[in-house]
Amino acid sequence: MPSALSSYVVIFPFMAQGHTLPLLDLSKALSQQQIKVTIITTPSNAKSMAKTISNHPTISLVEIPFPTVDGLPKDCENTSQLPSMEFHLPFLLATKQLRKPFEQVLQTMVESKTPPICVISDFFLGWTLASCQALGVPRLVFHGMGILSMSITKSTWSHAQQLESTSMIDPLDLPGMKLPFTLTKSDLPGSINLPNHDEMFYQFIQEVGEADAKSWGVVVNSFEELEKSHIPAFESFYINGAKAWCLGPLCLYGKMGSNKSTNQNHSCTSTQWLADQVKPDSVIYVSFGTQADVSDSQLDEVAFALEESGFPFLWVVRSKTWSLPAGLEEKVKGRGLIAREWVDQSQILSHRAIGGFLSHCGWNSVLESVSAGVPVLAWPMIAEQSLNAKFLVDGLGAGISVKRVQNPDAKILVSRQDICEGVEELMGGSRGRSARERVQALGRVARRAVQKGGSSHDTLNKLIDKLRVSM
Numbered sequence: 137m138p139s140a141l142s143s144y145v146v147i148f149p150f151m152a153q154g155h156t157l158p159l160l161d162l163s164k165a166l167s168q169q170q171i172k173v174t175i176i177t178t179p180s181n182a183k184s185m186a187k188t189i190s191n192h193p194t195i196s197l198v199e200i201p202f203p204t205v206d207g208l209p210k211d212c213e214n215t216s217q218l219p220s221m222e223f224h225l226p227f228l229l230a231t232k233q234l235r236k237p238f239e240q241v242l243q244t245m246v247e248s249k250t251p252p253i254c255v256i257s258d259f260f261l262g263w264t265l266a267s268c269q270a271l272g273v274p275r276l277v278f279h280g281m282g283i284l285s286m287s288i289t290k291s292t293w294s295h296a297q298q299l300e301s302t303s304m305i306d307p308l309d310l311p312g313m314k315l316p317f318t319l320t321k322s323d324l325p326g327s328i329n330l331p332n333h334d335e336m337f338y339q340f341i342q343e344v345g346e347a348d349a350k351s352w353g354v355v356v357n358s359f360e361e362l363e364k365s366h367i368p369a370f371e372s373f374y375i376n377g378a379k380a381w382c383l384g385p386l387c388l389y390g391k392m393g394s395n396k397s398t399n400q401n402h403s404c405t406s407t408q409w410l411a412d413q414v415k416p417d418s419v420i421y422v423s424f425g426t427q428a429d430v431s432d433s434q435l436d437e438v439a440f441a442l443e444e445s446g447f448p449f450l451w452v453v454r455s456k457t458w459s460l461p462a463g464l465e466e467k468v469k470g471r472g473l474i475a476r477e478w479v480d481q482s483q484i485l486s487h488r489a490i491g492g493f494l495s496h497c498g499w500n501s502v503l504e505s506v507s508a509g510v511p512v513l514a515w516p517m518i519a520e521q522s523l524n525a526k527f528l529v530d531g532l533g534a535g536i537s538v539k540r541v542q543n544p545d546a547k548i549l550v551s552r553q554d555i556c557e558g559v560e561e562l563m564g565g566s567r568g569r570s571a572r573e574r575v576q577a578l579g580r581v582a583r584r585a586v587q588k589g590g591s592s593h594d595t596l597n598k599l600i601d602k603l604r605v606s607m
């Protein structure tokens with residue numbers, strides 16, 4: 137068995153912020169357990185990761201070149217740089233060309249008689265399974281999603297035929313699953329309706345899904361107290377008895393021993409602005425993640441709603457084309473901050489002035505909000521976000537939902553009145569108050585999970601021990 141200091145793990149994240157950031161936090165968790173980490177990634181992603189890991193000498197980066205591919209913008213190595221979601225599939229397909237350089241790196245490690253104890257690679261990088269198997273290294277898969285949403289997704293994929301004849305409004309009965317809320321077919325996100333997708337996307341997901349199911353294990357950014365009852369159903373989709381290792385919320389490891397000045401560099405203006413907000417729970421934080429396309433007319437509605445609600449707000453806007461509608465600047469001056477740069481969201485959410493989060497419900501945002509004890513005004517947009525929102529609101533009581541219009545093609549999906557009503561209810565209404573109490577209690581459980589003796593901390597140690605024994 138290798139000694140603690142000689143053990144190392146290779147991590148290969150998918151090049152999207154929502155997938156990479158939690159794995160950077162996991163790297164920090166491993167290095168706190170005396171495990172070295174080698175992260176394999178492409179040059180421009182390595183550049184942005186280098187800042188985050190600069191205080192962690194046991195985490196290193198190995199760069200492999202990103203392929204040049206027709207149909208993708210030049211120098212685009214991360215989904216956050218894609219002009220729109222239309223480029224998502226070409227991007228996914230391009231990552232398959234990373235196989236050869238990845239294998240060369242892994243082979244050199246194995247041949248130098250110091251193989252890693254495992255490779256943790258993203259679900260989308262399914263081909264890494266074959267590379268790992270050929271070199272005798274266990275592959276653990278990471279999806280970025282929670283256990284419940286993954287189980288619902290897998291279950292609906294494997295029962296697609298049965299579901300075809302199910303009505304849109306009757307409660308779904310998914311074999312082997314006990315759902316904490318009523319789910320109908322109309323609640324399922326479009327991305328789950330695989331057969332309705334482009335043939336190439338369908339094929340890609342089939343491929344990576346097969347590799348997923350044959351993996352040695354699954355690293356999950358969640359904690360047992362939150363999703364334990366769904367683990368058996370989730371594990372039943374794996375063919376070699378793979379176990380789901382709940383190690384989260386990973387964002388909390390990222391904060392342990394972090395260097396404040398490094399963190400604040402990202403979001404100096406927002407940190408300073410927040411420091412001036414003295415009233416606890418008074419500010420609403422607004423962010424829709426790194427992937428969803430939000431139209432500029434929809435952003436106008438958000439702006440009017442925030443102005444009308446009267447609450448101080450900190451709002452991260454990704455659109456390069458949008459500007460505050462005429463007349464609003466004066467009205468919100470001093471009361472609201474619009475951040476156009478990357479902010480340290482996790483840090484912001486833990487500021488005592490933040491009293492609510494208007495969120496798209498990406499899984500990282502959900503966990504960061506729960507960890508910080510901040511209730512959510514849920515506005516799911518793409519991918520599995522509607523399932524996360526349902527879990528948070530109907531399952532956990534830790535948030536409330538915005539009212540959305542039924543036409544998914546409309547430019548404005550939520551009106552300013554409905555956003556404003558939602559913000560007022562979250563920040564000052566009785567449903568908002570009860571969601572705050574609930575999420576604060578959950579936050580205490582989440583923080584305990586990653587401390588010594590906590591469920592996720594223990595699971596991490598068990599995983600390391602098991603991997604060392606299997607060497």
Ligand SMILES: O=c1ccn([C@@H]2O[C@H](COP(=O)(O)OP(=O)(O)O[C@H]3O[C@H](CO)[C@@H](O)[C@H](O)[C@H]3O)[C@@H](O)[C@H]2O)c(=O)[nH]1
Pocket residue numbers: 153154155157279280281423424425426427428452477478479480481482497498499500501502504518519520521
């Ligand atoms: O200025 C910013 C903007 C974002 N973030 C962070 O970026 C991450 C965003 O992740 P998430 O909230 O999960 O949103 P997306 O990036 O949109 O996530 C994609 O990936 C997730 C994990 O698989 C899925 O749950 C989502 O549906 C999918 O859209 C979070 O850690 C945020 O804290 C910042 O720190 N600063």
